[in-house]
Amino acid sequence: MHRYRESDGPPVVARPIGRIRRHNRGLTRREEPAGRMIPPGRKPGYPLYMLADDRPATWSHELLRSPHTTADKAGRVRAMFNAIAPTYERVNRVFSFGRDAAWRRDAVRLARLTGTERVLDVACGTGDLARAFLAGGVARVTGLDFAHEMLVRAARGGGGATWCEGDALELPFASGSFDVVSCAFGIRNFQDLRAGLGECFRVLAPGGRLVILEFSRPAGRFARWFTELYTARVMPRLATWMSGDRTGAYRYLPSSVVTFPGADAVAQELRAAGFSRVELHPRTLGVVTIYVAWNIP
Numbered sequence: 146m147h148r149y150r151e152s153d154g155p156p157v158v159a160r161p162i163g164r165i166r167r168h169n170r171g172l173t174r175r176e177e178p179a180g181r182m183i184p185p186g187r188k189p190g191y192p193l194y195m196l197a198d199d200r201p202a203t204w205s206h207e208l209l210r211s212p213h214t215t216a217d218k219a220g221r222v223r224a225m226f227n228a229i230a231p232t233y234e235r236v237n238r239v240f241s242f243g244r245d246a247a248w249r250r251d252a253v254r255l256a257r258l259t260g261t262e263r264v265l266d267v268a269c270g271t272g273d274l275a276r277a278f279l280a281g282g283v284a285r286v287t288g289l290d291f292a293h294e295m296l297v298r299a300a301r302g303g304g305g306a307t308w309c310e311g312d313a314l315e316l317p318f319a320s321g322s323f324d325v326v327s328c329a330f331g332i333r334n335f336q337d338l339r340a341g342l343g344e345c346f347r348v349l350a351p352g353g354r355l356v357i358l359e360f361s362r363p364a365g366r367f368a369r370w371f372t373e374l375y376t377a378r379v380m381p382r383l384a385t386w387m388s389g390d391r392t393g394a395y396r397y398l399p400s401s402v403v404t405f406p407g408a409d410a411v412a413q414e415l416r417a418a419g420f421s422r423v424e425l426h427p428r429t430l431g432v433v434t435i436y437v438a439w440n441i442p
């Protein structure tokens with residue numbers, strides 16, 4: 146796998162609005178759509194994407210027992226987000242009861258901006274968090290994601306950010322290029338959490354901070370029982386029905402949350418990646434946690 150080095154030449158920065166710069170070396174074109182398939186029911190569903198060896202990129206019950214150790218997790222995740230991109234934002238709004246926008250605003254506030262920062266939003270998806278940074282007064286925001294269809298929606302949303310197609314595990318930027326790196330609901334999807342956090346640390350300048358927004362499991366027993374009932378039983382059925390999903394995306398979501406390291410373990414990983422100060426800010430009974438990790442030399 147090619148990893149970006151300073152000797153590769155100047156980093157990619159500043160693309161015109163609406164243009165997407167591709168940096169998906171190492172990702173196969175054969176993960177692109179293999180054709181639109183119409184599922185049973187009234188409306189056409191999402192296209193079904195194929196893996197490199199022509200197997201459909203869906204999440205079986207067996208894979209969902211341990212999604213983070215699935216060997217081709219990255220390919221499946223990328224195919225899944227390409228497929229659900231058209232309704233991704235709408236489904237988020239409905240099933241988080243609008244809380245997702247408030248969580249992103251909180252993440253921006255906790256980045257303690259002065260307005261002069263260079264911000265990189267890793268796993269930016271359709272660009273919601275990148276746009277929240279722009280709304281927070283930052284002028285230089287770059288969004289990076291490896292799912293082309295998500296980025297197409299991000300670029301359509303405009304707002305003045307630069308959009309870059311690439312892999313979070315081999316960021317196409319020189320070391321120390323950014324003052325703030327953010328990642329909302331992205332780290333859980335990485336093939337290799339440690340490598341992803343290491344890349345975030347590498348591209349941060351001294352004094353910079355990484356702001357992560359991620360699902361976590363509430364500490365209280367009732368809150369945990371209630372949220373797991375909702376996310377494992379109610380939401381997957383309704384979200385799959387609403388979206389016409391064929392990839393298993395909304396079964397992957399709860400299973401990838403309960404099998405992901407807890408908030409304290411994520412904090413440990415951040416320290417192991419080199420961050421000297423790590424703050425945890427639970428939100429909505431601990432359903433999500435905002436982590437702020439500082440690169441203090």
Ligand SMILES: C[S@@+](CC[C@H](N)C(=O)[O-])C[C@H]1O[C@@H](n2cnc3c(N)ncnc32)[C@H](O)[C@@H]1O
Pocket residue numbers: 219222223226267268269270271272273274289290291292295311312313314328329330331334335336
């Ligand atoms: C749940 S979405 C979150 C999108 C956005 N940050 C938000 O808050 O709505 C996760 C995103 O992570 C991206 N992603 C996962 N692994 C990635 C990787 N290794 N490199 C780049 N993007 C990745 C997916 O393509 C997807 O768009």
